[in-house]
Amino acid sequence: MEFGENQRPWRVKPELPFLLFLIVVLIGYVGMLVLMVGANVLTVSWEDIGNVLRDADIQRSIKLTIVTCTATAILSVLVAVPLAYLLSRYQFRGRAFIDTILDIPILLPPLIVGLSLLILFNRVSPSTCCWMMAGGLCFAACVGFFWKNKGSDCSMIPRALLFIGGVFAVGALLMRGSGSVEEVTSGLGLPMTFHPLGIVLAQFPVAAAFAVRTMRTTFDQISPRYEEVAMTLGCHRGQAFTRVVLPLAGKGVVAAGTMAWARSLGEFGPVLIFAGATRGRTEVLATSVFLEINIGNLPGAAAISLLMILLAVVILMLVRFFVGKGGAI
Amino acid sequence: MKRPILILFFLLALLGSALWWLANDRNEIERGKGSLLVHCAAGLRRPMSEIARQYEEEFGIKIILQFGGSGALESQLMVAGGDLYLPADQGYVESVRSKGLIKESMPVAQLSAGIVVPKGNPKGIASLKDLAREGVKISLGEKSASVGKFTWGVLAKEGLLGEVEPNVVVTKPTVNMIVEDVATGAVDAAIAWDAVAKNFPEVEWIPVPEFTKRSKLAGIGVLTSSKDASRALHFARYVTSRERGRKVFVEMGFEVPDVGDAWLDIPEVTLFSGSMLRPAIQERIRGFEKREGCRVNTVFEGCGTLIGMMKAGSQPAGYFSCDVKFLDMVDDRFFPGTVMTGNEIILLVAKGNPKSLSTLADLSGAGVKLGVCDEQKSALGQLTHEMLTRRKVEFENIAVKVAKGDDLVSAMQARSLDAALVYRSNALASPVTLKECEIVDLNDELAFAEQPYAVARETAHPELMKRLGESLSSDDARSDFEKLGFTWKLEEEE
Numbered sequence: 001m002e003f004g005e006n007q008r009p010w011r012v013k014p015e016l017p018f019l020l021f022l023i024v025v026l027i028g029y030v031g032m033l034v035l036m037v038g039a040n041v042l043t044v045s046w047e048d049i050g051n052v053l054r055d056a057d058i059q060r061s062i063k064l065t066i067v068t069c070t071a072t073a074i075l076s077v078l079v080a081v082p083l084a085y086l087l088s089r090y091q092f093r094g095r096a097f098i099d100t101i102l103d104i105p106i107l108l109p110p111l112i113v114g115l116s117l118l119i120l121f122n123r124v125s126p127s128t129c130c131w132m133m134a135g136g137l138c139f140a141a142c143v144g145f146f147w148k149n150k151g152s153d154c155s156m157i158p159r160a161l162l163f164i165g166g167v168f169a170v171g172a173l174l175m176r177g178s179g180s181v182e183e184v185t186s187g188l189g190l191p192m193t194f195h196p197l198g199i200v201l202a203q204f205p206v207a208a209a210f211a212v213r214t215m216r217t218t219f220d221q222i223s224p225r226y227e228e229v230a231m232t233l234g235c236h237r238g239q240a241f242t243r244v245v246l247p248l249a250g251k252g253v254v255a256a257g258t259m260a261w262a263r264s265l266g267e268f269g270p271v272l273i274f275a276g277a278t279r280g281r282t283e284v285l286a287t288s289v290f291l292e293i294n295i296g297n298l299p300g301a302a303a304i305s306l307l308m309i310l311l312a313v314v315i316l317m318l319v320r321f322f323v324g325k326g327g328a329i
Numbered sequence: 330m331k332r333p334i335l336i337l338f339f340l341l342a343l344l345g346s347a348l349w350w351l352a353n354d355r356n357e358i359e360r361g362k363g364s365l366l367v368h369c370a371a372g373l374r375r376p377m378s379e380i381a382r383q384y385e386e387e388f389g390i391k392i393i394l395q396f397g398g399s400g401a402l403e404s405q406l407m408v409a410g411g412d413l414y415l416p417a418d419q420g421y422v423e424s425v426r427s428k429g430l431i432k433e434s435m436p437v438a439q440l441s442a443g444i445v446v447p448k449g450n451p452k453g454i455a456s457l458k459d460l461a462r463e464g465v466k467i468s469l470g471e472k473s474a475s476v477g478k479f480t481w482g483v484l485a486k487e488g489l490l491g492e493v494e495p496n497v498v499v500t501k502p503t504v505n506m507i508v509e510d511v512a513t514g515a516v517d518a519a520i521a522w523d524a525v526a527k528n529f530p531e532v533e534w535i536p537v538p539e540f541t542k543r544s545k546l547a548g549i550g551v552l553t554s555s556k557d558a559s560r561a562l563h564f565a566r567y568v569t570s571r572e573r574g575r576k577v578f579v580e581m582g583f584e585v586p587d588v589g590d591a592w593l594d595i596p597e598v599t600l601f602s603g604s605m606l607r608p609a610i611q612e613r614i615r616g617f618e619k620r621e622g623c624r625v626n627t628v629f630e631g632c633g634t635l636i637g638m639m640k641a642g643s644q645p646a647g648y649f650s651c652d653v654k655f656l657d658m659v660d661d662r663f664f665p666g667t668v669m670t671g672n673e674i675i676l677l678v679a680k681g682n683p684k685s686l687s688t689l690a691d692l693s694g695a696g697v698k699l700g701v702c703d704e705q706k707s708a709l710g711q712l713t714h715e716m717l718t719r720r721k722v723e724f725e726n727i728a729v730k731v732a733k734g735d736d737l738v739s740a741m742q743a744r745s746l747d748a749a750l751v752y753r754s755n756a757l758a759s760p761v762t763l764k765e766c767e768i769v770d771l772n773d774e775l776a777f778a779e780q781p782y783a784v785a786r787e788t789a790h791p792e793l794m795k796r797l798g799e800s801l802s803s804d805d806a807r808s809d810f811e812k813l814g815f816t817w818k819l820e821e822e823e
Contacts, residue, residue, distance in 0.1 A: 067347050067350055067351065068347075068351065070343065070347055071344055071347035071348055071351070074340045074341075074343055074344040074347075075344060077340070078337075078340065078341075078344070118405070118408050118409060119408060122408050122409050122410070123408060189352065190352055193409050194366065194393070194395070194409065196351040196352075197348065197351045197352055199351075200347075200348070200351065242333045242334065243333075246333040247333065273405070276393075276395050277395075277396065278393050278394060278395060279378070279394065281393060291396070293505070293506070293509060298509070298512065298513065
């Protein structure tokens with residue numbers, strides 16, 4: 001290789017071209033997003049936005065969207081934090097299997113989530129559900145009994161699994177002939193299918209899966225040494241978790257919640273199938289857009305889209321401002 | 330994040346209140362308690378929303394409309410039930426009915442498919458053949474939507490499928506979406522229902538004979554899963570009534586079928602029926618009244634008497650006649666009837682047949698006391714009279730002429746006659762009869778009456794009467810008839 005007169009080639013190769021490359025990518029992608037929003041803006045007049053905001057059905061849709069997304073996000077975090085901690089800190093047989101199951105909601109087309117819920121609630125009896133749970137837990141317990149982890153003689157966990165499986169089996173016997181799951185929940189005053197509560201249930205599986213992923217990464221990044229130190233100082237595992245790990249994972253929790261909230265905002269397929277897209281009843285903003293397109297109201301649909309973008313940006317900013325001050329969510 | 334427990338409690342409280350709000354939503358009315366769930370084709374969205382609003386206003390019953398493609402709704406209702414199903418094509422109603430999920434159905438509106446192009450028709454598309462031109466981009470309905478099923482079917486029948494298909498750039502699950510494609514300029518043409526295309530100011534609808542000659546009837550079906558069938562039928566009647574639902578459909582540019590019922594909260598109709606049919610249909614009519622929430626006034630008489638009443642000015646909404654001949658006499662007042670059942674005339678003799686009567690000829694023998702019906706008063710009498718005349722049986726032996734077959738059966742039980750010519754159903758109406766008497770088959774082609782059911786031309790409730798006819802010809806009804814010795818005539822026609 002010849003370097004000619006200049007003896008230090010690395011100096012004349014400035015970072016400018018690379019930086020330009022980065023900027024081009026940035027312009028390409030962000031530009032596309034801005035253009036998409038811009039196209040929406042162009043089809044909408046102030047009058048359309050006024051009409052949409054004055055529409056009682058849309059007002060209700062906004063309210064319902066905020067309430068359901070918030071409920072789903074909280075529910076997701078409550079499930080994701082302990083689950084992710086378990087997966088992050090404990091080694092056990094079948095962990096890879098559970099990991100795979102947790103990915104199912106992310107991989108599947110969202111429509112299938114809705115369809116599965118619809119079938120589960122209307123075609124399957126609670127007794128059958130309990131039998132399936134009992135069967136699964138007994139199988140897990142057997143796995144635990146026969147393939148004990150090296151160095152661990154603790155048979156508490158398989159026994160606990162077996163016990164819970166037994167409880168399900170008793171439940172199955174008690175609930176024989178009680179109709180479908182939907183009939184049972186309706187009887188308890190919690191109707192799900194084609195009902196506002198069903199929206200939360202439809203949003204939850206996917207939202208929670210994303211929250212678990214986020215929390216898992218967070219916990220993986222926190223060194224177990226902190227807990228170990230806390231425990232040598234007299235904490236038991238639970239205290240170490242609540243007093244040491246959780247405060248450290250605070251930003252991750254907020255991120256998981258935000259992620260779940262944002263996912264729920266856009267969730268459309270499962271809500272449409274399981275909770276229905278009934279005007280003024282189980283209509284959330286994502287389904288509002290669909291309903292407006294369905295009656296040929298393109299400006300209305302675009303106006304709602306803008307509303308959703310605005311809502312998402314405002315909520316994300318608020319969360320960043322109040323909770324994650326200075327933190328990168 | 331200094332006090333996780335506090336935050337946890339806060340989150341739980343927030344979650345609890347959110348879920349509480351959702352579960353006790355004011356907008357919510359329980360299904361089956363003053364509300365109806367209607368699975369409605371997306372293409373009928375505008376008129377149905379308006380009709381549902383009017384109905385809610387008038388009766389305070391919440392109508393929950395579930396919109397989607399006709400086929401998608403079908404799978405949804407199969408899992409989740411509901412009260413009513415309104416696809417854009419009667420064919421779906423029939424297919425769901427064949428699965429036993431629909432009981433009644435009524436026609437709602439007529440849909441004609443045509444080509445949808447952007448306003449001004451820039452590509453100059455005027456016929457189906459133009460769709461096969463190179464460079465024309467087309468959006469069609471998916472086969473799960475009724476418009477798609479229809480379009481693909483017609484294209485195949487017209488032999489244009491091979492030429493048009495390469496131009497189809499996209500298929501969509503509901504008719505609204507394909508019109509939307511034209512409206513946004515994403516495609517050059519689509520095939521959609523006229524009434525849907527008229528909602529969009531950006532498009533033009535071009536009728537093509539291949540489609541308009543096969544216009545589709547959208548029908549509403551009452552699901553067997555409905556927990557409040559009377560309420561569901563009430564709404565279905567509302568949607569299809571001339572003064573209510575149909576009016577909205579017409580205002581929104583839909584064509585509607587000519588016939589349609591007048592709107593009445595509780596309709597009242599009159600059915601004239603031959604008295605022989607009473608044991609077979611009385612209970613069933615009561616069940617029909619209860620389910621439909623209507624009143625059916627029934628007049629059971631000999632058919633001669635019924636004809637007399639009609640000539641005197643009575644206008645029944647329906648007529649279940651003892652024999653085709655007695656419908657022919659008043660056929661100007663009724664739509665063509667459907668023969669539902671047949672009833673054979675038999676010879677009823679005393680147990681053991683002491684006079685050994687086995688043919689019509691035996692009736693001419695000396696000393697036989699024969700009972701018949703009056704030819705003026707009933708179909709049985711007239712048929713008997715004609716049969717005896719043509720088979721040259723002596724009239725001298727006729728000891729008595731009564732108004733109805735039942736009277737002859739009573740006379741036989743009183744042993745005041747040696748033989749009587751009655752319907753098989755007369756003899757089987759009461760189990761007591763066959764303890765005293767026995768049936769001798771005449772095996773004569775003239776010894777047969779056929780009972781047609783007909784709906785009046787002038788009635789305000791033709792659809793209701795049609796449904797009454799359907800209810801009287803259901804499988805359950807068939808067994809009622811057959812128990813009474815009627816033969817079933819409908820099968821042959823189907």
